[in-house]
Amino acid sequence: MVPLSYYLVLSGILFVCGVLGFLIKRNIITIFMSIELMLNGVNLSFVAFAAHWHALSGQVFVFFVMVVAAAEAAVGLAIIIAVYRTRETLNVDQVNLLKL
Amino acid sequence: MFHLILFLFFGAICVAGAVNLLVQSHPINSALSLIAVMASLAAEYLLLGAEFVAAVQVIVYAGAIMVLFVITIMLLNAGKEERSKGSRVAILLGVPGVLIGGVLVAWTLLQRSNMQAAVPIGALPGDPADIARLLFHNFLLPFEVTSVLILIAIMGAVVLASRPEAVARGPRKDEG
């Protein structure tokens, strides 16, 4: 019997790792992967709560999250390709035209 | 007991994969660790009884999205990450911030009593039929909207990733 909080702590760890990856890594594709990691952590907490409260809506919501993640990954990678074409770099620090 | 061991085992794989993602310098290694994380997450879902979600996780997430990532890495010939100046704020402010936030949330969760209720193994069977019933009854509108979303994503991806002059010029003449 695993307490609910353990699942939630695991979910939290995954989420924190995702944010850390976003902050630390320089390659834009790796940053995207960190975003996916964050979403996964959240998915785990959804499913855990669904199991705890016996509400199937939690799992349905995970379904939707996955759909959105898929769409986002597709468009995001397309953007990365477009940026790579113009900037010839995958280093996010060099894509800073919005600098004031 | 058995449940706890299984949970901890797959949990350890998740965490190890996540940390490895952070540590590796070549993006392909990060991608592969992410796949490992997703696979172990699927196992966690099974422990919670969400069989359909676990299946979808493997098929869609690990099977489609990660493949897309790997293709992009290969396409763009991404190499090891180079050093760059980066941002001090991100390191100095963001990392401690997120760590503190995470610790606080974890600590609060572990304090509260109603979060300590045990979740038995296979607590909520996620029968595909039940899920489908929910999906097409209660969540019909979001379902349709997400289909529109995917359509838009497809169109956007095509436009973004194509060569600029190809879009402007239209189909080539000899294609009829």
Next chain:
Amino acid sequence: MTPNPYLWLVGHLWLVPLLPLAGAAINGFFGRQWSKKAISTVALVFCGAAFVMALGLAAGFSSAAAPYYCDLAHWIRSGSFQVDFSFYLDQLSLVMLLVVTGVGFLIHIYSVGYMWEDDGYYRFMSYMNLFMFFMLTLVLAKNYLVMFIGWEGVGLASYLLIGYWFTKDSAAAAGKKAFIVNRIGDFGFLIALFLMIKHFGSLDFTRVFAAVQTLPTETAGVGLLTAIGLLLMVGAAGKSAQIPLYVWLPDAMEGPTPVSALIHAATMVTAGVYMVARSSAIFERAPMAMMVVAIIGTLTALFAATIGIAQTDIKKVLAYSTVSQLGYMFMACGVGAFSAGIFHLMTHAFFKGLLFLAAGSVIHGIGGEQDMRKMGGLRQYMPWTFLTMTIATFAIAGFPPFAGFFSKDEILWKAYSSEYGSWVFWLIGIITAFITSFYMFRLWFLTFFRDYRGGNANDGADQSANAHAAHDHSDHGHGHGPHESPWVMLGPLVVLAFLSLVGGWIGIGGRFEHFLAPVFQSGGVAELAHETAGEAAGTGTETLLMLISVGAAFLGLFLAWTLYFRRPQLPARIAASLGGLYQAVAHKYYIDELYNVLFVKPLIDGSTAILWHGVDQNVIDATVNNSASAARHVSDNVRHMQSGNLRSYAGWVAAGGAVVIAYMIWMGVWVR
């Protein structure tokens, strides 16, 4: 007159001030595009209509039914304190009404001729009508606050008209000086009003005077009524040019001559006298205030008369003469002879108005020159002007049977015999009468007798003190020397000369005093006491004093004749031998310079240093500028957040999220 039309007139009393206001508005807004004939018609019609109404009100006036009220509209209703737009007609305001509308109308007619060539003609006529509106509001008011509207308004009109030729620095400065000095007086007036509101709860004449009746006479020390009286006197000193606030009146001669005649001789400067007379109930219960009024009036009369001796500008002589004559009126009020003061006010309006208009005719006729040293011998060139001015000069000097004799003699007699008066006042009054006669006849001889000293009108006559030569009259092509004025200007002169002759006869046998008695009877005890004291002194003394005052007038005439007709070299020799004393008098005792050093310069320096540099620049501007630069500094530093770097944005988000989570936990959001 049947009662009904008269009651209609009284019920529409508010029309009397508002008709000139309409004229001012019409001329002000539309006059610019109209012909001069149209402008004059509008101005004269509206002013004349007010005069006709005044005549109608006088014709049907019945002392038994007086006072009449006319309530126009509510104004202030604040708890138990209320002030309305109400008008009031009793004997005193009827006299003032007739003087203001009558003399005002005559001067309007005169200005049509005098100002015809001026470019801003419509503006002048508009301002003149505006002045009439405010002055009529002042005299017809039923409470002190509506009177104050008129009071302030005539100050405004005076400023506008003195500075009429505003492109001239001296005229603009004179306008400002008049307004500012007036304001000092108005401050005293306002404090008096506040005291009235606090202690009597009303500003309405009937209620204030009724409340005053219940208070005892303040014979010892300074009480409430003395304070109010003194403060009212401060206001009157400002408006009526008494010591120490008289300095604006001589400078006000920068304005056109009709303005000097109307505002600074006949009407506005008499507003102070009217106000003091109206407040007689207050003064009669505050003997110390009355004494102060009498002293100020007497001293001013003497002081201004001495300055008048040495002036060379014809209008300045008349200005100081006005200050001096106003002193007489205040002396009269100060000894309790309020009706004598009003009587002198009326006759003074006639002969001083005439003097100014005639002086204007002289100035107009010799092409703008105002310096008497360049006049002379104008008797043969301007016979009508000479005749009317002669009548006025004899009137002001106090020769019988002219108007000035009756009123001035009344004042001197009351100064001697009244229970508030003393022989000191009478003596100073006699000396002043002698000096008045002297300088007026000096003016008369210098202007009209012997030979003309001015040369050609167009030979670059002295441009020093007037804009006339620069403006309009030298453009006429008057190359043929001095000439008489047109009849549009001479007509009012003749009418005023007639009034200066017969205007005093209304006072014979005390008829005027008995007419005004009900107004001042509200004091009850005091006015009767005057009469008994006067009768006790006996008619013998009265006749003796009358003969002495006529003798003083003759003495002044004789001295002027000697110095300025028979031996014209004598004045220069006397002036040279008197040296410093003469210089002091000629420079008005350096009072203006003294005020400059004592008040004006410290005020300007203090204002520059403290208010401008200290407050305006270093506090107000600094606040605004510093807040702007502070905003810029803050944004300069915050700008660095927008680095365009994706990871730093994420860092900020993460840090902010941590803060929010910490806050929520601290607030116990997740505690249940």
